[in-house]
Amino acid sequence: MSEKINRVVLAYSGGLDTSVILKWLQQTYNCEVVTFTADLGQGEELEPARKKAEAAGVKPEHIFIDDLREEFVRDYVFPMMRANALYEGLYLLGTSIARPLIAKRQVEIARQVGADAVAHGATGKGNDQVRFELGYYALAPDIKVIAPWREWDLHSRTALIDFAEKHQISVPKDKRGESPFSTDANLLHTSSEGKVLEDPWEEVPDYVYSRTANPEDAPDAPEIITIDFERGDGIALNGKAMSPATLLAALNDLGRKHGIGRLDLVENRFVGMKSRGMYETPGGTIYTCAHRGIEQLTLDRGAAHLKDELAVRYAELVYNGFWFAPEREMLQAAIDHSQEKVAGTVRLKLYKGSVNVIGRKSPHSLYSEKxxxxxxxxxxxxxxxxxxxxxxxxxxxxxxxxxxxx
Known part of the structure; x- marks a missing residue:
């Protein structure tokens, strides 16, 4: 610690890690902490985070709990899905795409409350530290960033719990034992990694899945749905107009029911190591299939093939945390231009873990039966x-x- 910090904005979930970080920041930097909790559709009750922050001495006016679901899907998920971005050909980037929005809102709050620093709870081994901090620096080049996992000496779950108990921080019962895996969730996906998932030879235990039914237990009858598109974005499900977040939430329900969107992946982290994770992206998997379906009719071959080449680069930029970089914005401009005539309706069949296009039509179709x-x-x-x-x-x-x- 080389400089005085007066006020810091912490990305705060109210869980064990960030509750410990809150107290650690107060003690280590002798500073005022402002908490920011983002509702990205993770499906958790967020008000307990307010009570925990208040109990830790955070002023009520310095506790921010923001509903960002519509902004998340409209301004981050949908633009990414116009690109058909898949990291290493498979991963729909559910965690990656949430980080720039959290970083953006943290910086906005820091300016609003006059904070001179921001903090996050990402570890020094993962990608999230990079994503958060590249976002901070892109939007506030001179901001001070505090990453406790790279500074403190609390290097185990036992140490975290001991610290929490010493400082009267409540520890949920499920945190006292050895955590079998860690999770991250938002409206696009749920990811799980660590512990029981660390051996890539072992099948993912069924209890790890939280967002999708086992495909083997899914309904025996297929379900047919339609998604309408305009300028490359979904606008309606089964003929009913919906906002971006509402549409994705409805597709999540359908995907859960039919066991769609499971992915067991060994990926290459930006920091250099391989990791094994399990991803559930039910609505996003359905949506991506539908978007591809409408592009089949409406994109010229040259544009479609170029888009596929750009998608690989685009996905790497998102995965590595370069959402606010000029090259991502340049790619976005080209991709968005390609979507001007991507409009129409796609019909899909959902059945036991699979989603398939079975029909598509568009007023801008390039397909000529004649x-x-x-x-x-x-x-x-x-x-x-x-x-x-x-x-x-x-x-x-x-x-x-x-x-x-x-």
Whole structure:
């Protein structure tokens, strides 16, 4: 600790870790702590966090609990899904995409209350420390960042509990034993990692899943739904108009029922190590499939294939914490331009862990039944043109063949 901190804004859940961090900040920095708890649709009661903060001596006017669900889906999840971003081809980035919004709101609160620092509860081994701090520095270049896990000497759960008990911080019963795994949740997903999941050879125990039914136990009858799109964003489910967060929540319910969206992944963390995690993204999996379906009709081949190339880079930027970087914003501008005619309706079948497109239609469709038909196309396509097309594309191959085969 090299400089005086007067007031710090802490990303605060009210759980064991951040409750200990709150007290540790007060003691170590002799500063005033402002707590910020974000409602991102994690499905937990957040008011207890207010009571815990008050019990720790935080002034009522310095306790912020903000409902960010609509902003989260509208301004972060949907733009990312326009890109069809999947980290390492599989992960829908549920944790990654939440961090820039939390960082943004923390910085806003810091300016509002005159704080000179922000703090988070991410450990020194994970990606979240990078995501939070890149967000802070992008939005407030001179802000002081405090990362307790990189500073203190509390290096075990036992040490955290001992500290909590010493300072009359309530410790939930389920935290006293060895935690079997850790979780993170928001409206897009739930992630689980650590402990029982650390051996990548062992199957994920069924009790780890909290957001999806076991596909084997899902309904025996498939369910058919439709999603309407406008400019690349979902706007209605089964013909009923919905806001972004409401739509995603409804898709989550459908995905839970049918066991859709489970992913067991060994991924490459930005900090250099591999980790094994289990992700449940029920609504996001359905939504992504539908978005792909409407793009099949409305995107030109060149645009669609270029988008697929950009999606890999886009996903890495989000995963690594560069949401506010100019290259992500540049990619977003190109992707958003591609979505101007991505509109129409997609019909999907949900069944025992799977989601499949079974129909799609659009007023901007590039699909021409008259051109593609095996029947008489009435002159819409002259098949003799293909001969010249093939010969021109084969020219370099024929020249190579003559040279290399004598």
């Amino acid at each position: 051109v593609v038909t095996f029947e008489d196309d009435e002159g819409a396509y002259d098949q003799r043109d293909a001969a010249g097309f093939i010969k021109l594309n084969a020219l370099r191959l024929r020249l190579l063949g003559r040279r290399d085969r004598g």
